Amino acid sequence: PQTIYLRDYTPFGFVVEEVHLTFRLAPTSTRVLSRIKFAPNPEATDKTFFLHGEDLILKSSKIDGKKVTPTVTPEGLTCAVPDKPFVWESEVEISPQTNTALEGLYMSNGMYCTQCEAEGFRKITYYPDRPDVMSVFTVRVEGPHPVLLSNGNPKDSGDGWAEWRDPWPKPSYLFALVAGDLVNFPGEFTTCSGKDVELNIWARPGDEGKCAFGMEALKKSMKWDEEVYGREYDLDIFNIVAVDDFNMGAMENKGLNVFNSSAVLASPETSTDMNFERIEAIIAHEYFHNWTGNRITCRDWFQLCLKEGLTVFRDSQFTSDMRSAPVKRISDVIDLRGRQFPEDQGPLSHPVRPESFQEINNFYTATVYEKGAEVIGMLKRLVGDEDYAEALELYFARHDGQACTIEDWLKVFEDVTGRDLTQFKRWYSQSGTPRLSVSEAYADGTYTLTFKQHTPPSPDQAEKLPQVLPIAVGLLNPNGDEVVKTTLLEMTEAEQSFEFRDLASKPVPSLLRGFSAPVVLERAASRDEQVFLLAHDTDAFNRWEAGRNLARASLIAMVRDGAAPDQAYLDGLAALLRDDDLDPAFRALMLSLPSQSELAQALYEVGVTPDPDQIWQAKETMADTMARTFRDLLPKLAFEGKVTEPYEPSAEQSGKRSLGAAALALQTRLDGGEAAQKQFDKADNMTLQLSALSQLIQAGKDAKAVQSFHDQWKDDRLVMDKWFGLQVGAAHPAQAVDRAKALTEHPAFDMKNPNRFRAVFGALAMNHAGFHRKDGAGYDLLADWLIKLDAKNPQTTARMCSAFQTWRRYDADRQSLMKAALERIAAQPSLSRDTTEMVSRILG
Numbered sequence: 153p154q155t156i157y158l159r160d161y162t163p164f165g166f167v168v169e170e171v172h173l174t175f176r177l178a179p180t181s182t183r184v185l186s187r188i189k190f191a192p193n194p195e196a197t198d199k200t201f202f203l204h205g206e207d208l209i210l211k212s213s214k215i216d217g218k219k220v221t222p223t224v225t226p227e228g229l230t231c232a233v234p235d236k237p238f239v240w241e242s243e244v245e246i247s248p249q250t251n252t253a254l255e256g257l258y259m260s261n262g263m264y265c266t267q268c269e270a271e272g273f274r275k276i277t278y279y280p281d282r283p284d285v286m287s288v289f290t291v292r293v294e295g296p297h298p299v300l301l302s303n304g305n306p307k308d309s310g311d312g313w314a315e316w317r318d319p320w321p322k323p324s325y326l327f328a329l330v331a332g333d334l335v336n337f338p339g340e341f342t343t344c345s346g347k348d349v350e351l352n353i354w355a356r357p358g359d360e361g362k363c364a365f366g367m368e369a370l371k372k373s374m375k376w377d378e379e380v381y382g383r384e385y386d387l388d389i390f391n392i393v394a395v396d397d398f399n400m401g402a403m404e405n406k407g408l409n410v411f412n413s414s415a416v417l418a419s420p421e422t423s424t425d426m427n428f429e430r431i432e433a434i435i436a437h438e439y440f441h442n443w444t445g446n447r448i449t450c451r452d453w454f455q456l457c458l459k460e461g462l463t464v465f466r467d468s469q470f471t472s473d474m475r476s477a478p479v480k481r482i483s484d485v486i487d488l489r490g491r492q493f494p495e496d497q498g499p500l501s502h503p504v505r506p507e508s509f510q511e512i513n514n515f516y517t518a519t520v521y522e523k524g525a526e527v528i529g530m531l532k533r534l535v536g537d538e539d540y541a542e543a544l545e546l547y548f549a550r551h552d553g554q555a556c557t558i559e560d561w562l563k564v565f566e567d568v569t570g571r572d573l574t575q576f577k578r579w580y581s582q583s584g585t586p587r588l589s590v591s592e593a594y595a596d597g598t599y600t601l602t603f604k605q606h607t608p609p610s611p612d613q614a615e616k617l618p619q620v621l622p623i624a625v626g627l628l629n630p631n632g633d634e635v636v637k638t639t640l641l642e643m644t645e646a647e648q649s650f651e652f653r654d655l656a657s658k659p660v661p662s663l664l665r666g667f668s669a670p671v672v673l674e675r676a677a678s679r680d681e682q683v684f685l686l687a688h689d690t691d692a693f694n695r696w697e698a699g700r701n702l703a704r705a706s707l708i709a710m711v712r713d714g715a716a717p718d719q720a721y722l723d724g725l726a727a728l729l730r731d732d733d734l735d736p737a738f739r740a741l742m743l744s745l746p747s748q749s750e751l752a753q754a755l756y757e758v759g760v761t762p763d764p765d766q767i768w769q770a771k772e773t774m775a776d777t778m779a780r781t782f783r784d785l786l787p788k789l790a791f792e793g794k795v796t797e798p799y800e801p802s803a804e805q806s807g808k809r810s811l812g813a814a815a816l817a818l819q820t821r822l823d824g825g826e827a828a829q830k831q832f833d834k835a836d837n838m839t840l841q842l843s844a845l846s847q848l849i850q851a852g853k854d855a856k857a858v859q860s861f862h863d864q865w866k867d868d869r870l871v872m873d874k875w876f877g878l879q880v881g882a883a884h885p886a887q888a889v890d891r892a893k894a895l896t897e898h899p900a901f902d903m904k905n906p907n908r909f910r911a912v913f914g915a916l917a918m919n920h921a922g923f924h925r926k927d928g929a930g931y932d933l934l935a936d937w938l939i940k941l942d943a944k945n946p947q948t949t950a951r952m953c954s955a956f957q958t959w960r961r962y963d964a965d966r967q968s969l970m971k972a973a974l975e976r977i978a979a980q981p982s983l984s985r986d987t988t989e990m991v992s993r994i995l996g
C-alpha cells in the first residue's frame with residue numbers, strides 16, 4: 153500500500169463552485185447523478201483533473217454537456233478538461249445493500265444512510281474527496297420512503313422526493329443522506345439572536361421513546377456553545393438520526409448528524425448512568441463540531457487533531473460544567489492512561505499530528521483525540537482563560553469557511569499573547585509520553601523542586617526534545633494547611649529547578665495538580681507522603697491520585713514480592729470513605745483499582761515481566777481484603793449509594809448509584825451474591841440491574857440471572873449488546889474465551905453489526921487475564937474472527953487489532969503466541985489496507 157506524507161501536500165488544481173447531486177435510491181442499483189461546477193484554482197500548480205472514485209460503475213460522463221471518456225482506475229478517474237470554468241456531469245451506479253464496510257452509502261435495517269468521513273464520499277460518486285475542497289451542495293433524493301434527508305435546509309419536496317440545500321461550503325466528508333421509514337422526536341431551539349431552529353431525532357419506529365434525553369442534551373449543548381464560546385447555530389433545522397450499524401460513535405455531518413443508536417437512544421429501563429453520560433457528551437461533541445470542524449475544517453487529514461482535539465476539549469469542558477469537574481477530570485485521566493498511554497508507549501506510537509499514513513481511518517486514535525485535547529488544555533493553562541477566549545474568538549473570525557492547519561491554530565495564540573509557540577508545537581510533532589522525575593531540597597526557608605524530563609525513543613522517532621510542560625504545584629505544611637496555593641510552573645528545559653521562599657518548614661508537594669500535563673510522573677514519594685496527600689490534598693484530582701499511587705504500589709509489591717495489601721492505604725481509604733462531605737461519585741472512584749493492563753505496564757516498566765494470572769490474583773486478593781476491612785462501613789456506603797427518588801440520569805443520582813455499586817461489589821465478596829441477587833430481582837432501572845448482574849457473573853452465581861435478563865431483553869438490541877458483553881467481560885479469566893466462543897454461536901450474534909461484534913470481542917480483549925490465557929486460546933479466537941470480519945468491515949477489524957498492541961510486554965511464550973496470531977492475520981490473501989497497516993505497525 154502507498155504511504156501518504158504530510159510534507160507532500162499540494163492544493164487541488166480546481167475549485168468547486170457548486171455541487172448538485174441526485175440520488176435514485178434502490179438497494180443494489182442506486183443511481184447517483186452529479187453536476188459539479190469546476191474552475192481552475194489560481195493557487196495550485198498541479199492542474200491534473202483527478203476525481204476520487206471507488207467501487208463505482210460509471211454509466212456516463214460529460215463536460216459542458218458533451219460526452220467524455222475519462223481514464224478510470226480503481227482509485228478514480230482522470231480526464232482532459234478545458235482551461236476555464238466548466239461543468240462536469242456523471243452518472244454512477246452503486247450497491248448500498250451489499251456495502252458491509254459501512255462507509256459510503258449503505259443500508260442498515262432497511263434504511264439508507266451514509267458515512268463519508270474520512271474518505272467515504274468517493275464510494276458515492278466521482279469527486280475531489282479531500283477536506284480542502286469546500287463547496288455548497290444541493291441534493292435531490294428520490295425513493296419510496298417516507299423520510300428523505302440530507303444536509304442543510306429543506307428546499308422542496310413531493311411524493312417520493314425531497315430537495316435539500318446546504319448554504320455553507322463544506323468538504324465532501326460532511327455530506328450525508330438518510331432515507332427510510334423513520335419516526336421523529338421533535339424539539340425546537342431559539343438561538344441567541346432569536347432564530348427558531350427545528351430539531352429532530354429520527355429513529356426506527358418503536359425507538360421514539362428513547363429520544364427525550366438526547367433532545368435535552370442537544371438543547372443544552374446549543375445553549376452552552378452560545379454562552380461559553382459565542383457560537384450560534386447557522387441553519388433552520390438540525391437533524392440527528394439513530395442507526396444500528398455504525399463503525400464509530402457518531403458523525404457530525406452538517407445539519408444531519410448520524411449516530412450509532414448506542415450513542416443517542418436511552419431510557420432508564422434500558423440504559424445505565426454511564427450510557428446517559430456518554431450520550432450527553434457525544435451529542436455535545438458532534439454539535440460542537442458545527443464550528444470546530446465544519447465551519448472551520450482541516451486542510452488535510454494530517455490536521456485531524458485540529459478539529460478532534462479541540463472538539464474533545466470542548467466536550468470535556470461541557471461535561472465538567474454540566475456535572476462534576478473533578479469527577480470528569482479523574483475519569484478522563486483514567487481513560488487517557490487506559491487507551492492513549494499504551495498507544496504512545498508501544499508500536500502504534502504516533503504524534504498528535506501524524507506525518508504519514510497508509511489508511512487514515514487508522515488514525516482516529518486516542519492520541520489524536522484525547523492527547524490532542526490534553527494539548528489544548530495545556531495551551532489554555534499556559535496562556536490563561538482570558539487569552540484563550542480571545543484566541544478562540546480570533547480563530548473563528550479569521551478562519552471561518554476555511555480548511556486550516558495546526559500552524560493556523562497556533563498563530564492565533566501567538567498573535568493574541570505575543571508568545572513564541574515554536575517549542576510548544578513539539579506537542580503536535582513528537583510522539584511518546586514524557587517522563588517527569590523530581591527531586592527536592594529544603595534549606596533556610598527555601599524549598600527547591602528540580603524536575604527532569606525525558607521521553608523514551610519510540611519506533612517512529614528515535615530522538616526526543618524537551619517539551620513545554622505546565623506543572624501545577626501546591627505546597628502543604630505538615631499539619632495539612634496549604635502554604636502555597638496552586639501555582640503553574642512552566643518547564644521548558646530538560647532539567648529545571650523552581651524555588652519557593654519563606655517557608656517555615658519543609659512542605660509536602662502536591663505535584664501535577666489536575667494532571668496539568670499528560671506525562672508519567674516518576675516520583676519516588678514515600679508511602680507516608682502519599683498517605684498524607686490522600687488525607688489532606690485540597691486538589692481533588694491529586695487526592696484521588698495519591699490513593700491510586702498507593703493502590704498501584706501495593707499491587708505491584710503483591711505481585712513482585714508476594715507482599716500483603718498495604719494497610720496504610722486501606723486505613724487512608726477507610727477515613728475517606730467515612731467522610732460524608734465527599735461526593736459519593738468521588739468516593740466511588742477512590743474505591744476503584746488500577747486496571748490489570750495498567751498494572752502490567754507498570755510492572756514492565758520496573759523490569760518485571762507481567763504475568764496476567766498473578767495480576768488478576770493480586771487484584772482479587774486486594775478486593776477481598778478491602779471487603780473484609782471495610783465490612784462495617786459497607787452498610788453505610790450502601791445507604792449513601794441508595795436513591796429513593798424516581799430515576800434521573802443526573803450527576804448527583806448517578807454518583808450515588810456508583811458508590812452503591814462499589815459497595816455491592818465488596819459485599820458480594822462477603823455474601824457470595826445474596827445482596828446482588830436481591831438487587832437484581834428488584835431493579836427498576838438498567839444501572840442497578842446491570843451492576844447486580846455483573847456481580848453475579850463475577851461471583852459465578854449467574855446462571856439464572858443471565859437467562860432471565862436474556863428473556864426480559866431479547867428484543868432490545870442495545871440491551872442485548874450489554875448481555876453479550878458482560879458475560880465475557882465479567883467472566884472468570886478461565887472462562888472468558890469459552891464464553892466468547894459460545895456467544896458467537898448464539899442466534900443473536902451478528903458479526904456484521906459492529907456493536908455486537910465489539911460487545912463480544914471488545915469485552916474479551918478487556919478481560920485481561922482471560923484474553924492472555926497462557927495457551928493462547930484468546931489470541932487465536934480473536935485472530936480467527938478478525939480474519940472473518942476483515943472481508944466485510946475493514947475499519948472495525950483494523951481498530952480491534954489494537955488488542956495486540958502491547959504484545960512485547962509479556963513473557964516469551966505469550967509473545968510468540970501473539971506474534972503468530974498477528975502473522976496469521978497478515979498472511980491472509982486479500983487483507984484490507986486498513987488491517988494490513990495496523991498489523992504491520994504492531995509487529996514492527
Ligand code: HT7
Nearest residue numbers: 269270399400402403404513516
Ligand atoms: N468525526 C467523526 C469521526 C468518525 C469516523 C471516522 C472514520 C470512520 C467512521 C467514522 N465515524 C465517525 C466522529 C467524531 O469524532 O465526532
Ligand code: ZN
Nearest residue numbers: 437441460463
Ligand atoms: Zn469528533
